[in-house]
Amino acid sequence: MALEDHGGVMRRLIFLAATLVFLSGCAHAISKDTLKEVDKETSFSELRRAPQDYQGRVVLLGGVIVKTVNRKDGTLLEVYHTEINRRGKPIKLDVSLGRFLAHYEGFLDSEIYRKGREVTIAGIVQGEHVMRLGEIDYHYPYLVVKDIHLWEEEQPQVYEPYPWGPWYPWWYPWYPWHDPYWLYR
Numbered sequence: 001m002a003l004e005d006h007g008g009v010m011r012r013l014i015f016l017a018a019t020l021v022f023l024s025g026c027a028h029a030i031s032k033d034t035l036k037e038v039d040k041e042t043s044f045s046e047l048r049r050a051p052q053d054y055q056g057r058v059v060l061l062g063g064v065i066v067k068t069v070n071r072k073d074g075t076l077l078e079v080y081h082t083e084i085n086r087r088g089k090p091i092k093l094d095v096s097l098g099r100f101l102a103h104y105e106g107f108l109d110s111e112i113y114r115k116g117r118e119v120t121i122a123g124i125v126q127g128e129h130v131m132r133l134g135e136i137d138y139h140y141p142y143l144v145v146k147d148i149h150l151w152e153e154e155q156p157q158v159y160e161p162y163p164w165g166p167w168y169p170w171w172y173p174w175y176p177w178h179d180p181y182w183l184y185r
Contacts, residue, residue, distance in 0.1 A: 028088050029087060029089065029149035030060065030120060030122045030149060034122045035060070035122070037058040038058050038122055039058060044098065045098075047059060048098045048141055051139075054125045054141075055126065055127050056124065057125050058123065059122070059123060059125055060084070060121075061081055061102075061120070061121050061143070062088060062119065062121070063079040063080050063096075064080055064082065064119070065077055065078070066079060067115060068108065068110040068115070069110075070110055073103075073105070074105045074107070075113070076101060077119070077121075078100075079099065080097075081100055082095060082097065084120060088120040089118070089151060090118045090151070099133075099138065099140055100141040101129050101142045101143065103126075103144050105144065113150060121145055121148050122145075123144055123145045125142070125143055126143060126144055128140065128141060
């Protein structure tokens, strides 16, 4: 009886540990306090259409950095917006839903926050900023960064080459049905 109880306790502890590990991997990129302030009803398409209507609201946006400019009053990020998953990580990176500007009141190193890096930003909508984008005047939603998360760059997996070739082990003449019987005499 005592051994059965011990096994049950161990199973519960293992389950609890596995659950904690799983849940810690699902944490959101933005702090809980900031997430409480985010207006979850506002979509990016609505924000882009009329940013002045959402002035003062905190929104959560993600995407890929297009340009980083360090200025006297802080750092300006130009980001093309993508969808984000439930952790806040940008997904579907080949689909741009438009661009936005995010002003960070401080210094962000442009070698780290460089073109092509994925970022998630919780920011306070300030309205709209018009800048040249190629040959057009582009109307950017303009945010002041409240919380920012730069995602780690994913390194491609490097696999060792398969040492025996693609037909191993079947091309070896002594594979199970061609066993060299003289070796076992």
